Amino acid sequence: MASMIEENGPSTHQSGVSSSSQARLKLDGLLNKNMRIRMTDGRTLVGLFLCTDRDCNVILGSAQEFLKSTDTFSQGEPRVLGLAMIPGHHVVSIEVEADSLEDTQGF
Amino acid sequence: MVMKSAIEDDDAGWGLGIPEKMKNNANWVDITHEFKGACKGTDSSCVFGLFEAMSAIEMMDPKMDAGMIGNQVNRKVLNFEQAIKRKSRFEHGHSLAQTVFTCLYVHNPDLIEEPSLKAFALGILKVCDIAREKVNKAAVFEEEDFQAMTYGFKMANNVTDLRVTGMLKDVEDELQRKVKVIVLHQQFLALFNRIKFTRLLLTALITFTKKETSSVGEAQKLVVQAADLLSAIHSSIQHGIQSQNDTTKGDHPIMMGFEPLVNQRLLEDMVAYFGKLIERIKTVCDVINTTNLHGILDFFCEFSEQSPCVLSRSLLQTTFLIDNKKVFGTHLMQDMIKDALRYFVSPPVLSYKCCLFNNHQAKDYIDSFVTHCSRPFCSLIQIHGHNRARQRDKLGHILEEFATLQDEAEKVDAALHSLLMKLEPQRQHLACLGTWILYHNLRIMIQYLLSGFELELYSMHEYYYIYWYLSEFLYAWLMSTLSRADSSQMAEERILEEQLKGRSSKKTKKKKKVRPLGKEITMSQAYQNMCAGMYKTMVALDMDGKVRKPQFELDSEQVRYEHRFAPFNSVVTPPPVHYIQFKEMSDLKKYNPPPGSADLYLAASKHFQQAKLILENVPSPDPEVNRILKVAKPNIVVTKLLAGGHKKDTKVLPEFDFSAHKYFPVVKIL
Numbered sequence: 001m002a003s004m005i006e007e008n009g010p011s012t013h014q015s016g017v018s019s020s021s022q023a024r025l026k027l028d029g030l031l032n033k034n035m036r037i038r039m040t041d042g043r044t045l046v047g048l049f050l051c052t053d054r055d056c057n058v059i060l061g062s063a064q065e066f067l068k069s070t071d072t073f074s075q076g077e078p079r080v081l082g083l084a085m086i087p088g089h090h091v092v093s094i095e096v097e098a099d100s101l102e103d104t105q106g107f
Numbered sequence: 108m109v110m111k112s113a114i115e116d117d118d119a120g121w122g123l124g125i126p127e128k129m130k131n132n133a134n135w136v137d138i139t140h141e142f143k144g145a146c147k148g149t150d151s152s153c154v155f156g157l158f159e160a161m162s163a164i165e166m167m168d169p170k171m172d173a174g175m176i177g178n179q180v181n182r183k184v185l186n187f188e189q190a191i192k193r194k195s196r197f198e199h200g201h202s203l204a205q206t207v208f209t210c211l212y213v214h215n216p217d218l219i220e221e222p223s224l225k226a227f228a229l230g231i232l233k234v235c236d237i238a239r240e241k242v243n244k245a246a247v248f249e250e251e252d253f254q255a256m257t258y259g260f261k262m263a264n265n266v267t268d269l270r271v272t273g274m275l276k277d278v279e280d281e282l283q284r285k286v287k288v289i290v291l292h293q294q295f296l297a298l299f300n301r302i303k304f305t306r307l308l309l310t311a312l313i314t315f316t317k318k319e320t321s322s323v324g325e326a327q328k329l330v331v332q333a334a335d336l337l338s339a340i341h342s343s344i345q346h347g348i349q350s351q352n353d354t355t356k357g358d359h360p361i362m363m364g365f366e367p368l369v370n371q372r373l374l375e376d377m378v379a380y381f382g383k384l385i386e387r388i389k390t391v392c393d394v395i396n397t398t399n400l401h402g403i404l405d406f407f408c409e410f411s412e413q414s415p416c417v418l419s420r421s422l423l424q425t426t427f428l429i430d431n432k433k434v435f436g437t438h439l440m441q442d443m444i445k446d447a448l449r450y451f452v453s454p455p456v457l458s459y460k461c462c463l464f465n466n467h468q469a470k471d472y473i474d475s476f477v478t479h480c481s482r483p484f485c486s487l488i489q490i491h492g493h494n495r496a497r498q499r500d501k502l503g504h505i506l507e508e509f510a511t512l513q514d515e516a517e518k519v520d521a522a523l524h525s526l527l528m529k530l531e532p533q534r535q536h537l538a539c540l541g542t543w544i545l546y547h548n549l550r551i552m553i554q555y556l557l558s559g560f561e562l563e564l565y566s567m568h569e570y571y572y573i574y575w576y577l578s579e580f581l582y583a584w585l586m587s588t589l590s591r592a593d594s595s596q597m598a599e600e601r602i603l604e605e606q607l608k609g610r611s612s613k614k615t616k617k618k619k620k621v622r623p624l625g626k627e628i629t630m631s632q633a634y635q636n637m638c639a640g641m642y643k644t645m646v647a648l649d650m651d652g653k654v655r656k657p658q659f660e661l662d663s664e665q666v667r668y669e670h671r672f673a674p675f676n677s678v679v680t681p682p683p684v685h686y687i688q689f690k691e692m693s694d695l696k697k698y699n700p701p702p703g704s705a706d707l708y709l710a711a712s713k714h715f716q717q718a719k720l721i722l723e724n725v726p727s728p729d730p731e732v733n734r735i736l737k738v739a740k741p742n743i744v745v746t747k748l749l750a751g752g753h754k755k756d757t758k759v760l761p762e763f764d765f766s767a768h769k770y771f772p773v774v775k776i777l
Contacts, residue, residue: 023148026141036135039166056146059163085163094142098134 027052030096035060038092043067045084049096056088223282223302226274230305233271236262237312238418245421247492268313275306300339307333311388315422323426323435327392334385341378387419391426395435400447400484403427403434407491408554414495424492428485440481441474448477450623451546452592453599454539455531456523460606462530469526476519476540483508487551499558502551503674509548510677516540534602542592545680549585552675553577559671561769568656570763571645572668575693576684578638582631584681589628596623626725633721633735637771640714640739644746644774646695647707653760708750715743737767745774 035049037058044067047060064078164171239262242248282299311329314322390410397403410423429436434443445457455461456473463469483505490501517538524536556573559565565573622628648654665686675683684692695701702710719739722732749755754776763772 020148023145026145030138030142041167045166052142052146054146056143081164083163084166086166088146090167091139093137093139095135095137095139098136 034097036095037086039086040090040092045081045086046078047081047084050083053088056091057085058088058091058094059083059085222274223278223298226271226278227302227305229266229271230275230302230309232262233266233268234305234309234312236264237268237309237316241312241315241425242417242421245424245492247420247424247489248417249494249497251494268309272306272310272313275302275309278302279306297340300336304333304336304340307336315426323392323395327389330385330388330392334382334389337378337382337385384416384419387413387415388422391419391423394423394426398446399450400443401450403443404488404491407488411491411495411498417494420492420494424489427488440485441477444477444480444484445473448540448543451596452539452543453596454523455527455534455536455599456539458599458603460603461527461534463523463527463536466526466530469523472519472522476515479515480512483512487547495558496562499555499562502555502558506548506551506555506674507677509544509551510679513541513544513548513678513680516544535598538591539595541680542588542595546585546588546592548678548680549581549588552678553581553585555674556581557770560765565671566657567763568649568654569667569671571642571649572689572693573671574638574642574645575689576672578635578642579692580681580684582635582638585631586628586635589624589631593622593624593628629721629725630731633718636714636718636721637735637739640711640718640742640746641771643707643711643714644742644749647704647711647749648761650704650707651755655760705750705752708746712743712746712750715739715746719743734768735771738771738773741773745776749776 030049033049034046035058036044036046037060038044043065045060045063045065047063049058050061051059061083063081063084065081065084066078166172279299279302282302286296286299307329311326311333314326314329394403394406397406407423407427411420426435428434434440448454449457456463456469458464486505486508490498490505493501517540520536520538520540527534527536556577559573645654668686668689672683716739719736722728722736722739725732757777759777762775762777764775765772767773
């Protein structure tokens with residue numbers, strides 16, 4: 001932990017940790033967390049974050065599709081999709097469960 | 108890519124846990140911005156499990172995402188045209204649930220009271236049902252072609268086909284009377300045309316299910332009648348479109364009236380689609396006029412080249428092998444194979460005048476061989492029923508079966524030859540069956556390689572060894588095989604003439620007969636020259652540094668080469684040419700002095716010239732001949748220019764234009 005704090009500290013002269021691997025660490029920490037993604041057509045997918053790539057295409061495991069807003073109790077019955085891929089350009093917003101963020105770096 | 112290992116098992120709430128969390132209104136933290144930033148910051152992709160990636164449903168893809176909102180297919184409609192449009196999309200691979208059954212009226216047509224709508228709904232269901240049955244039976248589809256699931260929807264099983272056609276006819280008659288009486292008869296005429304079209308299409312499909320060969324002719328007449336109605340339907344499209352007061356609520360418009368935003372162009376496409384479908388069905392009906400096996404194979408190949416839809420392909424398959432027993436319901440596959448053998452290589456054992464014909468043991472040999480040939484040839488014909496992309500792969504696999512057949516052919520040939528030597532010493536039975544199998548083997552191998560061009564699988568730097576394999580190897584073998592078959596035929600003919608001479612003293616006039624294999628030999632020569640021309644052009648371009656090659660650390664041309672020709676490893680004759688052998692055989696340094704690029708361009712231009720000469724001498728040229736000429740002629744010019752050093756120093760790479768012919772490009776120097 002200590003070494004991580006040093007590397008993430010204010011000094012930017014640290015060699016050895018490139019920004020790309022920092023980004024990678026951030027994303028690594030999110031793996032297998034519950035994610036809620038809103039799509040451009042208004043649907044919401046909830047599932048376990050399995051994979052992403054440079055263009056922000058996301059693969060969710062055990063994905064469920066909700067049609068109405070999930071903030072109210074009148075959300076529709078979820079439709080189980082299983083393994084689903086959302087193209088990056090159709091992602092409006094990405095949310096992670098608050099309680100699962102304790103051990104995640106950088107968010 | 109950042110990924111989770113597939114083997115890691117976690118208990119963080121699969122399935123059951125998640126909806127609970129949703130209901131408990133778990134706190135969600137928005138990380139959109141950071142996430143996207145992190146994604147951009149990662150390096151370029153690393154390998155993710157390809158199987159996992161391919162198994163995922165892609166959201167917002169109309170075919171894979173059934174819940175997609177705003178997908179035009181999902182709009183519920185009432186209009187006849189829309190229903191038929193759905194049916195055509197069903198035939199193009201979308202699932203029934205997304206297409207036909209978005210129209211509520213087909214869910215339970217028994218409840219419909221209006222007679223024309225009821226008859227139409229039933230008609231549509233029956234057409235879909237029969238189409239589905241045909242496609243399933245023919246088994247020449249893949250998941251991209253067709254979704255076989257019916258999701259438990261009833262396809263009018265409680266009503267017989269006859270009853271539905273009867274209902275449609277009743278409605279037609281009723282409408283015909285109204286058309287004469289009522290002032291608004293245009294609309295009724297439009298309705299009449301559509302009902303009649305549906306009935307004709309349905310009846311045609313039903314006719315295809317019948318087992319007699321005569322039914323094919325009947326079906327052809329019916330579809331021709333249906334085609335005649337299409338122009339009338341096209342001109343009355345506007346009667347189907349009516350604006351509707353807004354009844355849409357939220358994301359799922361409630362379907363009660365007419366499609367408010369109907370796309371006129373899509374409807375016209377629908378008419379065009381049916382026009383083409385009917386043309387294809389007519390072509391399918393023509394197949395029964397071809398009686399020899401090679402002709403049938405060619406027919407299937409040509410039909411496939413137009414990339415026809417899954418329904419017409421399936422109809423062709425089921426027409427060919429009715430209930431998988433007899434060809435066109437009348438001939439046995441074994442008899443067709445024997446006919447093909449006679450036509451191609453005239454083996455003595457199948458000649459009526461030969462003593463072997465009635466020899467018990469010889470008959471056993473040939474019958475068992477022919478029986479063993481049946482399945483591979485049926486498979487070969489079935490392969491040509493698949494869509495173009497899938498064919499190539501399957502052709503590669505069937506080479507194994509043909510290699511086994513070749514082995515058997517050689518043994519049978521040897522046995523028959525020794526038998527014949529004892530009984531009729533003047534005759535020979537050398538490699539007759541072997542030659543025939545070899546011919547088919549070579550055809551499959553050539554098709555396999557050429558289809559790679561059509562499917563755009565090869566990179567430019569691979570062209571040279573593909574064309575080499577074709578011209579220096581496969582076509583060379585094909586030419587020698589065809590000439591061997593030809594001389595075998597001539598030997599048989601001579602013997603027959605001798606026998607006839609012995610009987611009558613009539614002098615037979617010597618007429619120059621058209622050799623049955625003549626056209627094929629000519630076309631093969633032309634193809635060989637085209638391939639040779641392309642091969643030499645590519646090598647010369649490479650010498651001039653005009654071919655872009657891959658430049659990565661672990662690059663190996665040998666690996667690419669072996670991969671491209673991997674399916675050939677199961678073939679014994681001709682033996683596969685491995686990379687090192689290829690390099691030796693194609694080494695230009697064995698010539699003294701070794702040719703430079705100018706010499707190669709000149710040689711290539713001569714090959715194209717030769718191909719042009721051969722093809723221009725073909726009597727009654729077919730479209731294929733003209734297509735090749737369209738490539739040969741400009742290539743002659745280009746290669747001559749290149750030989751003269753035209754644009755030698757330019758850095759711009761040449762382009763290869765496959766639009767005139769899918770196997771041979773026109774070389775363009777920019």
